[in-house]
Amino acid sequence: xxxxxxxxxxxxxxxxxxxxxxxxxxxxxxxxxxxxxxxxxxxxxxxxxxxxxxxxxxxxxxxxxxxxxxxxxxxxxxxxxxxxxxxxxxxxxxxxxxxxxxxxxxxxx
Amino acid sequence: xxxxxxxxxxxxxxxxxxxxxxxxxxxxxxxxxxxxxxxxxxxxxxxxxxxxxxxxxxxxxxxxxxxxxxxxxxxxxxxxxxxxxxxxxxxxxxxxxxxxxxxxxxxxxxxxx
Numbered sequence: 001x002x003x004x005x006x007x008x009x010x011x012x013x014x015x016x017x018x019x020x021x022x023x024x025x026x027x028x029x030x031x032x033x034x035x036x037x038x039x040x041x042x043x044x045x046x047x048x049x050x051x052x053x054x055x056x057x058x059x060x061x062x063x064x065x066x067x068x069x070x071x072x073x074x075x076x077x078x079x080x081x082x083x084x085x086x087x088x089x090x091x092x093x094x095x096x097x098x099x100x101x102x103x104x105x106x107x108x109x
Numbered sequence: 110x111x112x113x114x115x116x117x118x119x120x121x122x123x124x125x126x127x128x129x130x131x132x133x134x135x136x137x138x139x140x141x142x143x144x145x146x147x148x149x150x151x152x153x154x155x156x157x158x159x160x161x162x163x164x165x166x167x168x169x170x171x172x173x174x175x176x177x178x179x180x181x182x183x184x185x186x187x188x189x190x191x192x193x194x195x196x197x198x199x200x201x202x203x204x205x206x207x208x209x210x211x212x213x214x215x216x217x218x219x220x221x222x
Contacts, residue, residue: 032208043113043200043213044144044152087152091208096142096165099152 004088009104012082018075020103022088025069031092033064035073036099037084044087044099047073075105083107111135115201115214122191123222130186130217132201141184142202142211143176145169152200158184191221 005023012018024033035047048055048062050071055062061074075082087102114133122128134141143155157164158176175187184203188195198218202211 034210036211038152043202043215044211045213046210049208049210093207096154096157096167097211098154099144101151 004090004100006086006088006100006103008101009106011106011108012075012078013108014079015077018078018082018105018107020073020075020086020088020105021070022072023070024088024090027068027090028092031090033062033068033071034087034089034091034097035060035062036087036089036097037082038087038102039084047086049091078105078107080107080109111212113201113203113212113214115199115217117217118215119218119220121220121222124193125190128188128191128219130188130199130201130219132184132186132214133182134184134201134203135205135212136182138203138205138212140164140204140207141176141178142204143186144200144202144213145197146200146216147194147197155186155199188219191219193221195219196221 034049036044038044050062063072085102089097116131141158146152156166156170173189177185198216200216202213204211
């Protein structure tokens, strides 16, 4: 599996944007970039995914570098409910997602 | 919004006993998965299931584990003879196609004593 590298933790202030980086230098041409979050004692929850172009949805934006070797998840205005572990995962044409340690996001009121 | 449901939310069993963890995936989904998360550790892939057969399984998914879709709506994970190290949160997930978002349930906490 192609690997991703994320910072262990990030802190943000409420109502400020959060930029979560992810490096994936060994990404292959068919790998999608997925982001999931996990709140304490809950299952992972889908956030966003993309292949080459930047993506926006109601939860977040995904900015993908032109060479696809890195991406950034952008939470536009952090709220206390955004405090979670965020996972950046590559997925090819297989049947699984391989979770790493993710980035623990803390939001200060 | 449709969701994946898992039962029970918490299962306590004695070492050596068999357990069955149950999941109801989203109704029009075709791909089904089990993951587990030992307390304080990463979410680990166990198995994927499509078209009534296992598509891929991890090294964790040994002969003690089996999956079944018995009736077109439920998706079960059976552990034949539980060990202490099987204690974990077990998450079921489903998706409608490859590389589409996975929808996870809230998990079953399995405690083996």
